[in-house]
Amino acid sequence: MRAFRCRVCDSPLFFENSVCVSCGTPLAFSREERAIVPVDDQGRYVDAGGMLWYVCANREVAACTWLARAEGGQCSACELTRTRPADDDTVGLAQLPVAEAAKRHLVVELDALGFPVIGKHEDAVNGLAFDLLSSVDESVVIGHADGVVTIDLAESADDRREKVRVELDEPYRTMLGHFRHEVGHYYDWQLVTDGPLRERYRELFGDETAGYQAAIDRHYAEGPPADWREHYISAYATMHPFEDFAECFAHYLHICDTVDTAAEQGLLTVSPAAFSSVRDLVVGVWVPLSTALNQINRSMGKDDLYPFVIPAAVLDKLAFVASVVPGSSAPGASGAQPTHAEDVRSANRAESRRRGFLRRLRG
Numbered sequence: 001m002r003a004f005r006c007r008v009c010d011s012p013l014f015f016e017n018s019v020c021v022s023c024g025t026p027l028a029f030s031r032e033e034r035a036i037v038p039v040d041d042q043g044r045y046v047d048a049g050g051m052l053w054y055v056c057a058n059r060e061v062a063a064c065t066w067l068a069r070a071e072g073g074q075c076s077a078c079e080l081t082r083t084r085p086a087d088d089d090t091v092g093l094a095q096l097p098v099a100e101a102a103k104r105h106l107v108v109e110l111d112a113l114g115f116p117v118i119g120k121h122e123d124a125v126n127g128l129a130f131d132l133l134s135s136v137d138e139s140v141v142i143g144h145a146d147g148v149v150t151i152d153l154a155e156s157a158d159d160r161r162e163k164v165r166v167e168l169d170e171p172y173r174t175m176l177g178h179f180r181h182e183v184g185h186y187y188d189w190q191l192v193t194d195g196p197l198r199e200r201y202r203e204l205f206g207d208e209t210a211g212y213q214a215a216i217d218r219h220y221a222e223g224p225p226a227d228w229r230e231h232y233i234s235a236y237a238t239m240h241p242f243e244d245f246a247e248c249f250a251h252y253l254h255i256c257d258t259v260d261t262a263a264e265q266g267l268l269t270v271s272p273a274a275f276s277s278v279r280d281l282v283v284g285v286w287v288p289l290s291t292a293l294n295q296i297n298r299s300m301g302k303d304d305l306y307p308f309v310i311p312a313a314v315l316d317k318l319a320f321v322a323s324v325v326p327g328s329s330a331p332g333a334s335g336a337q338p339t340h341a342e343d344v345r346s347a348n349r350a351e352s353r354r355r356g357f358l359r360r361l362r363g
Helices: 090-113 158-167 175-191 198-205 212-222 241-264 278-299 312-324 341-362
Strands: 027-030 035-038 044-046 052-055 081-083 129-133 143-145 148-152
Touching: 027 052, 090 129, 090 175, 090 241, 143 175, 148 175, 175 241, 198 241, 198 312, 241 278, 241 312, 278 312
Parallel strands: 081 129, 129 148
Antiparallel strands: 027 035, 044 052, 143 148
């Protein structure tokens, strides 16, 4: 998350601020400007090009702080939500803002990394949508299918999420983590398994055509392989190549977001821009940073912030995830040094785009 400041009084702001606590100015988030901007008493904002924007219609129901193109309309993040709780579902509606906040955080990060975010309202076949469902009266299974990510809103409650985490013996479970993992399945579907990256994908993750239900049954009956820590980021990743990729995708987003936030807050002594590969970024920045954050959490009597160990095999998988984004503009996407002339030219173009991304990120 970037460090935001009020354009009226220059006081620090945070991503979900709807008003400046210092000067009282009403605020909204502009996705186009990647900035928190002031709005007038009617919730309107005029951008540099003279275009008029309005606060999202879901400011009350979903605590949305974003701008929409039309008065009374939804912002681009809220438009991605295909289904939400009914108006008479008071429990589900109370849980909705937590999930929507995580989704907005995800969208901003996907934008920054260069991943396309196209909703099903724009592309009914290949687009992305979210069903944010209440499990008050029915069972909800978190997952992805054909571009639709389903989230159980009950997971917005800390006690429910912690109960499930303990039952499944997971080291980490958050609402944002769910969004990052499930959207990893979406980009696997859209950008990887049916494209030119499939051969490398199978070298790293395995054959994705292996039976998924059989893999689930085997995983929960037998558990992960004894040596899984040498090859996977989590026990869950061992279940199937789809889950391995989604777990690595989520961790790539964990790492990029946290490192960028640390840089914005002045917590790093070296710039992330100094690293041209994911491997170097993880070893040079992420490992010492996450170790320090874990120790800080322990000082407060809390569990580790990042309770994972990244083996060498997972570094290769993270580098692959970085290469998936169209144009390879994400940090670390340049990867290993190419040997063929066209590969060299492609790598140079990717590196140029990567540096442009980092400049935009810092700006």
